[in-house]
Amino acid sequence: MEDFVVYSKPSCxxxxxxxxxxxxxxxxxxxxxxEEDYTRDExxxxxxxxxxxxxxxxxxxxxxxxxxxxxxxxxxxV
Numbered sequence: 001m002e003d004f005v006v007y008s009k010p011s012c013x014x015x016x017x018x019x020x021x022x023x024x025x026x027x028x029x030x031x032x033x034x035e036e037d038y039t040r041d042e043x044x045x046x047x048x049x050x051x052x053x054x055x056x057x058x059x060x061x062x063x064x065x066x067x068x069x070x071x072x073x074x075x076x077x078v
Contacts, residue, residue, distance in 0.1 A: 004029035007043065007054040014065040015053040021069060025078050 004022060006029050008015035022029050032038055040050070047054050047061070054061065055068040062071045072078045 003056075003058055005056045006031045007034075007038070007047075007052065007056075008032065009034035009052050012052045018053050018055060018065045018068050021072070021078070025072070027072075027077060 004027060006015065006018060006022070008019070008031055010033065019029075019031060034040065034043065034052075043054075044050060051064055053064060053068075055064070055071075056062060057071070062068050069078075
């Protein structure tokens with residue numbers, strides 16, 4: 001099973017957009033939300049920057065919204 005994980009934060013338009021793209025294509029993912037599932041310090045330790053969303057696929061960083069859309073296209077998901 002392929003695993004997508006979306007690190008998001010409340011009121012983030014690109015977090016909402018990436019979730020909408022994944023939902024529209026029937027791609028399952030786990031959504032983790034800042035201050036509910038992880039702290040800002042944990043996020044910075046993991047990613048080294050504070051831009052949202054951060055999307056992983058099978059444990060590997062895909063990137064933010066645009067990188068994720070490009071990845072989905074390049075890998076035949078959309």
